[in-house]
Amino acid sequence: MVMRRHVAFVLKFVLFLIVAVIGAVQITFPQPGYAAGRSTKPGVALSPxxxxxxxxxxxxxxxxRAAVGRLDFGCLYRLVSGGKPVRTLPPPADPYYVSCWLQLASAHAKVIEQQDAGVHAIWPGKGSLVFFSAELTEYAPSFFVMDQMGLSPPGTGIRMELLKSRPLPAASFRLGEKAAMVAAPATIVEMKVAYKDPLTSPVTFAPGLLTKLTNVVKSPKQALKQVTIRWVVLSGLRKLGFPADIxxxxxxxxxxxxxxxxxxxxxxxxxxxxGVWWGPADASGPLVAAVGRASQLPEQQDRVAMLNRVLIIDPLQAEALTILSRELYQTVLRMGATAHQVAIGDPALAAxxxxxxxxxxxxTVRTDISLGMEMGGRLGLAQPTAADYLYRMFPVMERLAKVRPEDxxxxxxxxxxxxxxxxxxxxxxTHEVLLKDIRPELPALxxxxxxxxxxxxxxxxxxxxxxxxxxxxxxxxxxxxxLNLTTNPLDKFTAAYTMAYSLAFTPHRDNKAMVQLLTDAHHWYMRLPGASQASWVYLLGNDTLxxxxxxxxxxxPLLALS
Structure with missing residues (x-):
């Protein structure tokens, strides 16, 4: 009998503990269907x-849109700001939700890249890149979780983690111009937001950069990896006439x-x-894959944007520097061909x-190679100029020379x-130092x-x-x-032509020597694939010669040779 009473007592005590625990802990479940990941401490209830x-x-x-409309204070406030209580939320098909979302989307659109940044474009580019051009403290919290980054694709979404919350003094506002001031309990909630994809995460100016004193297109930028944001949450709103309590x-x-x-x-x-920004150690694998992907993209602007994205994360990524430097250099050469309009049938001779x-x-003239498209200036050219590609080449080639001096x-x-x-x-x-590094067994180089x-x-x-x-x-x-070292006809021609060209700037020019050197240059030139008399005559008609x-x-006679 005593044993039975003891067992019964133990069972009652255990049952009491279970009820107490269940009453004290609110069990929550994540809702499926969101692109963003959620992280909360297991077994810990979320406060309202x-x-x-x-x-x-x-x-x-x-x-x-519907969930935003149900929870956004600004949208709910507009429903009741006329002074009349609104007891229920509008039905799901009501234009209220569209209007609420459009106001949010309109604000977010200010940080989505809308201009053509040319050679400074960063992946994912115009219309998709989120670029925080102002201090991060100037943005509302929703900017850091906007759907442009949360939806997948184009990126892989974002991850959110609640950190802590604490009460604030009550918030105050009026429900109409002449209405009395009302108050609502306020809580501040801290949340960590992590961006999963280094290739689509938001971009900011480099930390500590004085943005107001620099060119916004060319200033150093970095890819944001993680931030902590604060949300202010109001409660007890139903008694004030709102259709929702929080x-x-x-x-x-x-x-x-x-x-x-x-x-x-x-x-x-x-x-x-x-703020924490992506660095080389955080994404070495994705960056290597991105470089390979960039080389396969059909549009040059996309290739450049992808490589620029890699380089704002790892400025010394050798493969990205190599591919981008060649892309930029070849573009400058093609722009030269567009300018002179002389048909050259062979790629080597054309280069x-x-x-x-x-x-x-x-x-001489220098205009095309000194004036950029001036993204924010008065010129407002639609496409990058040769100068833009040239100026972009310098930091790329300089870094490549440091990480790969053997190139x-x-x-x-x-x-x-x-x-x-x-x-x-x-x-x-630069050329003198390079000349010293050439080994004797490389006479052609x-x-x-x-x-x-x-x-x-x-x-x-x-x-x-x-x-x-x-x-x-x-x-x-x-x-x-x-001329004496090389056996390559292309270099033979160039060396002879260079010698003749240099004589044009000597104090006592020897025209007879120039004629002979140009005759030799013509001899080598006409042996080259793609050469023509018309293109040769062009070489004699530049501003110097x-x-x-x-x-x-x-x-x-040099003009009539065939």
Missing amino acids: AASAALHYAEAVSSGD AVVNLPAGRPDESAVPFVTETGGYETNS RFNELYWNVYSE LENRLRLGMAYRWNNDQETAIA KAKVLIELAWSRIAKVAWNRNFDDPNIIQAYKEAEEA KGVVNADPAFK
């Missing part, structure tokens, strides 16, 4: 305020000429200094012809880019470097018009050495 903040954030990120404060309610509604002691938004075009052009072609082209940018001293220095070094010296003399500069004599000697050739009848 935390639950509302989480559901609102999920609704925004998934584009759930709501989340996001965008300010009321008219623009009014003070913020509601008044709260702390506002929602970005938690200062909580050399276009390089020679920019060599001469950069010493001699990149260093050669970097010196050429400096020359085209009218930075002759840097061009000369040495010849190429000598030719480009000669052109860099010529550019200095041509631009400064200092014909006593010893660089012009040195340029002639380097081109002559290249034209005056010399036309002034002396000795050059006339």
